[in-house]
Every structure is written in C-alpha cells, then in structure tokens.
Amino acid sequence: xxxxxxxxxxxxxxxxxxxxxxxxxxxxxxxxxxxxxxxxxxxxxxxxxxxxxxxxxxxxxxxxxxxxxxxxxxxxxxxxxxxxxxxxxxxxxxxxxxxxxxxxxxxxxxxxxxxxxxxxxxxxxxxxxxxxxxx
Amino acid sequence: xxxxxxxxxxxxxxxxxxxxxxxxxxxxxxxxxxxxxxxxxxxxxxxxxxxxxxxxxxxxxxxxxxxxxxxxxxxxxxxxxxxxxxxxxxxxxxxxxxxxxxxxxxxxxxxxxxxxxxxxxxxxxxxxxxxxxxxxxxxxxxxxxxxxxxxxxxxxxxxxxxxxxxxxxxxxxxxxxxxxxxxxxxxxxxxxxxxxxxxxxxxxxxxxxxxxxxxxxxxxxxxxxxxxxxxxxxxxxxxxxxxxxxxxxxxxxxxxxxxxxxxxxxxxxxxxxxxxxxxxxxxxxxxxxxxxxxxxxxxxxxxx
Numbered sequence: 460x461x462x463x464x465x466x467x468x469x470x471x472x473x474x475x476x477x478x479x480x481x482x483x484x485x486x487x488x489x490x491x492x493x494x495x496x497x498x499x500x501x502x503x504x505x506x507x508x509x510x511x512x513x514x515x516x517x518x519x520x521x522x523x524x525x526x527x528x529x530x531x532x533x534x535x536x537x538x539x540x541x542x543x544x545x546x547x548x549x550x551x552x553x554x555x556x557x558x559x560x561x562x563x564x565x566x567x568x569x570x571x572x573x574x575x576x577x578x579x580x581x582x583x584x585x586x587x588x589x590x591x592x593x594x
Numbered sequence: 595x596x597x598x599x600x601x602x603x604x605x606x607x608x609x610x611x612x613x614x615x616x617x618x619x620x621x622x623x624x625x626x627x628x629x630x631x632x633x634x635x636x637x638x639x640x641x642x643x644x645x646x647x648x649x650x651x652x653x654x655x656x657x658x659x660x661x662x663x664x665x666x667x668x669x670x671x672x673x674x675x676x677x678x679x680x681x682x683x684x685x686x687x688x689x690x691x692x693x694x695x696x697x698x699x700x701x702x703x704x705x706x707x708x709x710x711x712x713x714x715x716x717x718x719x720x721x722x723x724x725x726x727x728x729x730x731x732x733x734x735x736x737x738x739x740x741x742x743x744x745x746x747x748x749x750x751x752x753x754x755x756x757x758x759x760x761x762x763x764x765x766x767x768x769x770x771x772x773x774x775x776x777x778x779x780x781x782x783x784x785x786x787x788x789x790x791x792x793x794x795x796x797x798x799x800x801x802x803x804x805x806x807x808x809x810x811x812x813x814x815x816x817x818x819x820x821x822x823x824x825x826x827x828x829x830x831x832x833x834x835x836x837x838x839x840x841x842x843x844x845x846x847x848x849x850x851x852x853x854x855x856x857x858x859x860x861x862x863x864x865x866x867x868x869x870x871x872x873x874x875x876x877x878x879x880x881x882x883x884x885x886x887x888x889x890x891x892x893x894x895x896x897x898x
Contacts, residue, residue: 465767472774479781486785486792493795500799503819504806510822514829567833572825576836576855 513570517594520571521547524592527565534558544594546574551588552581559586566590601696603743606681607729609716612689620748621690621698625720625729628676629654630702632725635671640664643671651675665703665751670725674700678755692755702727703751713738828858828898835860835896838879848872851891860896 514520524547528540531551536558539550554562559578566573574591581587604613607624629651637643647662655675663674685692705712705720705727712720719732720741732738802808808815832855839853839862849865866872869892876883876894886893 468771469767472771472778476774476778476781479778479785483781483785483788486788490788490792490795493792493799497795497799497802500802500812503812503815504802504808507808507815507819507822508806510819510826514822514825563836567836570829572829573832573855576832577852578854579852580849 514572520569521594523569524571527562527569530565531558531562546594547592549588549590549592553585554588556584556586559588562588603746603748604690605701605714605741605743606684606688606690607714607716607718608684609714609718610688611715612687615690615694618694618696619690620696621685622701622704622743623676623681623698623753625701625727627681627684628674628700628702630700630726631673632667633671633673634669640666640671643673647673647675661754661756663700663751663753667706667725672702674702674753676753682755697748698753698755699748699751700753703749704746710737710739711735712741714741831898832860835881835898838881839894839896842872842875842879845871855898858898860898862894862896864892864894865890866892 521542528538528549531538531554536551536554539552541548563578572593574593575589576591577587577589579587601618601620603620603622604610605624606621606627608626610624613619631650633650635643635646637646643664643666644662647664648660650673651660651662658677659679660675661678663676664671666672681698682692685695701720706722706725708720708722708727711722711730711732713732714720717732718729719735719738721728721730721735803810809818836853836855839860840850842850842864844850844864845866845868847865847867851863851865853860853862855861864872867890869887872892873885876885881896884895886895
C-alpha cells in the first residue's frame with residue numbers, strides 16, 4: 460500500500476531537473492561575472508600601473524628634470540632652481556629663444572606635472588620663464 | 595509500551611460488511627478479487643516465472659491494468675493477477691483507508707492449509723479445491739466451519755497495491771525518468787566544473803593584485819586611478835593647448851608675447867594688427883577659448 464505515486468516521482472524529477480538547471484545557470488552567471496570582473500580588474504590594473512609609472516615615480520622624474528636643467532646650465536643659461544619635497548621652482552630671467560625651444564620641447568614631452576608655467580618675451584632674441592613642477 | 599500491538603485482520607469481499615476503521619488492519623482478499631492459477635512452469639526461479647505471467651493470464655483477463663504476483667509451492671507456481679484499481683475501489687466502498695492498512699494477503703496464500711470449508715459471514719464459504727482456494731455458496735456445502743481470522747498465521751506473500759500504475763506507462767516512464775535523472779546529473783556536473791572555473795578566476799584576481807601591486811580594495815585602487823587619470827588628462831590637455839597656441843600661424847608683425855598656465859587656465863597674449871585673421875586661426879584649434887581684444891593685443895584664455 461505504500462507504493463509511491465509515479466507522478467510524485469515525475470514531480471521530484473522535474474524539481475531535480477529544475478534545480479540542476481538553476482544551479483547550471485547560476486554557475487554560468489557566476490563565471491560570466493567573474494570573467495567580467497577579472498577583465499575590469501586587469502584593465503584598471505594596467506591603466507593604474509602605467510599612470511603610476513608615468514606620474515608616480517618621483518625619483519626618476521626628479522632625476523630627469525635635474526638633468527634637463529643641468530643641460531641648460533651647461534649652455535650658459537642662468538637658472539634659479541628651488542627644490543622642495545613636493546615642488547621644484549625654476550626661474551630663468553634670460554634665455555635665448557633657441558635654448559627656450561629646446562627646453563620647452565623636452566619639458567612638454569616628459570611626464571612632469573606642470574603646476575604653473577609662464578613664458579614672456581623679453582626682447583626679440585630672449586625670453587623669461589617661470590615654471591613650477593609638482594612631485 | 596514496548597510490546598507490539600496485535601493488528602486485526604479483516605476479510606475483504608464484495609459482500610463484506612462495511613468496516614469502521616480506526617486502527618491499522620491486515621486485509622485478506624477474497625478469491626473474487628483476483629485470478630489464480632496453479633501451474634507447472636519450465637523455469638527455475640520465481641523472477642523468471644513473473645515475466646511469463648501477463649501472457650499466462652492473457653486469455654482470461656478482461657481489458658484493464660493488472661498486477662501480477664507469483665510464488666513457488668513445491669514444484670508448482672501459484673500465480674495471481676489482480677486489478678489494483680478494483681481492489682482499492684472496493685476498499686474505499688467498505689470504509690478502508692489505504693494508509694491504515696498494514697498488509698494485504700491473498701486468501702489463497704492464507705488458507706491453503708484448510709481442510710474444512712470456512713463459512714463467511716455472508717452466504718459464501720471458502721473451499722480448497724485441487725490446491726486452489728475458491729469461493730462457493732455455503733448452502734451447497736454439507737460441512738462448514740466458521741471463519742476465525744485470528745486463528746491463522748499470515749504468510750509472507752503480501753500484495754502491493756499500486757494506486758497509480760495505470761496512470762503512466764512503465765515502459766516509457768522508467769527510461770524517461772532515467773534520461774531525466776542523467777540529464778539533471780549532467781547539468782549538476784557541468785555547473786560544478788563551471789563553478790570551479792569561476793573559483794580559478796577568483797584566484798587569478800588575487801594574482802593580478804599581487805602582480806600590479808594593487809591596494810587591497812577596489813575602492814582604493816579606483817580612487818587612485820581616478821586621481822592619476824585626472825592629473826594625466828590635465829597634463830595632456832595642457833600640452834596640447836600649448837602646442838596649439840604656440841603653433842598658430844603668425845603673419846609678419848604678429849607676435850606671441852606671453853603664454854602662462856595658472857590655476858587651470860592657460861593664457862596667451864598675441865600682438866597683432868589683424869586680430870580677425872588670428873581669431874580665424876584660433877577657430878581651427880579644438881579648444882574652447884575666450885578672447886579679449888585690447889588695442890593691438892589679443893588675449894586668449896583656455897580652460898584646462
């Protein structure tokens with residue numbers, strides 16, 4: 460008398476099938492979201508790493524800036540350079556336009572964080588310059 | 595409290611009195627509720643004999659869904675065919691609830707040892723003829739004995755009534771069930787592998803954090819990225835604006851007097867006698883700018 464209704468077995472099977480389908484779709488969603496997350500983390504990590512390398516490496520950037528200023532000095536340009544931990548201030552009262560071109564090109568092509576920047580024409584051949592680089 | 599209470603036994607026949615059931619009972623089915631054959635079959639085991647039953651009863655059964663039962667007695671097989679639905683319907687009519695039935699037996703297996711016909715409460719009696727228990731009118735018999743069900747010890751041959759076997763075709767039901775079970779199991783196995791792939795990705799995430807020396811939370815990293823991105827965007831825009839303003843084509847007599855960047859604004863002062871032409875040149879740049887004219891000077895302001 461205790462025989463189980465086959466319809467109950469069928470129902471149980473359908474529930475089992477439904478449950479397994481749910482588990483499968485849940486697992487697929489989980490995988491999809493994990494894939495999306497990993498690609499977004501990777502994208503962010505690559506960007507952040509590149510930007511950190513460009514703007515966050517103060518030691519390298521400071522060395523490169525000092526080298527650039529020394530190049531100017533070696534060409535006879537009188538510079539007034541004041542450096543603190545977070546800021547370098549460069550003032551040049553007189554600079555030949557040719558030297559200025561060279562310097563500005565180098566400056567703009569490097570990855571210094573320019574805080575303030577001013578170039579004024581002093582006369583036909585010379586200019587004045589004031590520059591603040593933030594570290 | 596620990597002794598097993600005795601279960602009452604009742605005899606079920608079309609002529610039985612309705613029963614008021616309050617506790618579990620055993621049922622003995624009247625011969626009128628099944629077909630029985632005593633056979634000598636050329637098979638050794640009961641399980642082999644069971645396979646032959648539908649064809650053995652084929653010629654005597656009416657259309658319907660039948661269940662079969664067989665057991666061995668000496669060299670013969672005692673084979674039964676019964677319609678579950680008919681028995682269940684009669685049980686219902688006689689007030690017997692299926693859930694309160696302990697076991698069901700055939701009269702054949704329970705009374706096979708009787709010598710004297712057993713008189714039922716109705717007008718009938720159970721008689722053993724050529725080894726088969728049958729139901730006869732008690733009036734036809736000269737010597738009878740009243741049936742006392744408590745006298746008999748039950749055999750091990752119980753009947754399993756299936757309420758539902760006529761609803762589904764077993765030949766289809768079982769393969770489909772197996773197929774569905776396999777399918778469901780496959781889905782579960784696949785979901786397990788997919789989940790483990792997802793877990794592997796989680797460990798890859800940790801490796802990425804280590805490789806790129808990221809902070810422990812995404813919030814910290816995103817904040818850092820935002821900060822660096824803002825610096826980068828400003829510096830790139832500044833460089834592009836300086837290049838654009840210093841690259842403007844100047845006519846003879848035109849001069850770029852100064853260029854200055856402070857507090858997010860880039861100012862350039864041009865000396866020109868043709869400010870309109872210079873403005874036309876400015877329009878060629880992709881920047882939004884503000885122009886102020888003052889005699890021969892043209893001041894341009896670009897927000898960075």
